[in-house]
Amino acid sequence: MACARCDDTGWRPVEDNGIRRVVRCDCWRERVGQMRLADSNIPRRYQHCTLDSLRAYNDSLKDAIAAAKRFVAAYPVVDRGLLLLGHPGVGKTHIAVAVLRAVIEKTSAHGMFYDTRELLKTIRSTYDPVVRTSETSVLRPVMEAPFLVLDDLGAERPTDWVEEMMNLIVNTRYNERRVTLFTSNYSDIPDMEDPNSLLARIGFRMRSRLQEMCSTIEIDAADFRDEHTPRNASDQDLFALWQLKKRPKDLPLRANRSAKAQMRDSRADLKWPGGRAGS
Numbered sequence: 331m332a333c334a335r336c337d338d339t340g341w342r343p344v345e346d347n348g349i350r351r352v353v354r355c356d357c358w359r360e361r362v363g364q365m366r367l368a369d370s371n372i373p374r375r376y377q378h379c380t381l382d383s384l385r386a387y388n389d390s391l392k393d394a395i396a397a398a399k400r401f402v403a404a405y406p407v408v409d410r411g412l413l414l415l416g417h418p419g420v421g422k423t424h425i426a427v428a429v430l431r432a433v434i435e436k437t438s439a440h441g442m443f444y445d446t447r448e449l450l451k452t453i454r455s456t457y458d459p460v461v462r463t464s465e466t467s468v469l470r471p472v473m474e475a476p477f478l479v480l481d482d483l484g485a486e487r488p489t490d491w492v493e494e495m496m497n498l499i500v501n502t503r504y505n506e507r508r509v510t511l512f513t514s515n516y517s518d519i520p521d522m523e524d525p526n527s528l529l530a531r532i533g534f535r536m537r538s539r540l541q542e543m544c545s546t547i548e549i550d551a552a553d554f555r556d557e558h559t560p561r562n563a564s565d566q567d568l569f570a571l572w573q574l575k576k577r578p579k580d581l582p583l584r585a586n587r588s589a590k591a592q593m594r595d596s597r598a599d600l601k602w603p604g605g606r607a608g609s
């Protein structure tokens with residue numbers, strides 16, 4: 331199909347103050363964008379995600395989507411990426427993919443999506459322990475993509491190898507000022523002892539890097555993945571369900587832990603009437 335603007339050459343003439351020159355035609359940009367989108371590694375189930383198709387039934391989701399839209403509007407003039415935090419199923423991957431798609435469609439940038447655990451599995455499969463590196467074909471797109479989504483950071487058991495590999499990827503991108511969007515199910519609480527803290531999963535070095543590289547968005551919402559979302563539910567219904575689900579599971583972890591500790595202490599204090607201890 332012929333483009334009326336450029337006759338399918340991909341270039342169209344423009345006139346600037348009487349000087350004639352050629353610029354890339356929009357049809358070329360669209361074609362490149364479509365190609366980049368097809369190569370971006372977005373999982374099939376997320377391929378149709380947009381920022382307007384996520385149900386924003388509470389303020390936390392509305393704020394997250396607004397921040398994501400501001401990011402897309404500013405891209406590529408951004409000096410920080412995004413770190414999306416929240417429980418599984420709140421819509422982090424949806425937002426991450428929607429941002430990636432919007433960035434590619436807007437700028438035809440080379441953007442890539444990786445699930446962190448899948449990525450590490452691939453890297454490991456080509457890892458050569460002698461030269462301590464993996465095949466360039468695996469690592470290069472991760473290091474060099476101008477825009478990268480790393481989904482589910484911290485999901486992989488934090489071994490020395492995982493930490494080394496993730497630091498290599500993140501530091502390379504940091505040094506080259508490449509923009510990255512991370513998502514994680516773990517909370518950014520500064521407690522190395524807490525197994526549910528992002529810090530315990532990724533270590534001090536990487537956490538402080540992330541703080542330099544990204545603006546953090548915490549999403550407080552319920553697990554409403556497609557299969558869990560009630561059909562025809564209104565935003566009010568979802569809001570009410572989210573409030574119900576919040577209790578009591580979402581008590582701060584620390585409170586849960588101290589409650590457990592208190593229970594242990596009180597059990598230790600129990601006097602067994604007439605009983606013999608450890609006969």
Ligand SMILES: [Zn+2]
Nearest residue numbers: 333336355357
């Ligand atoms: Zn054209």
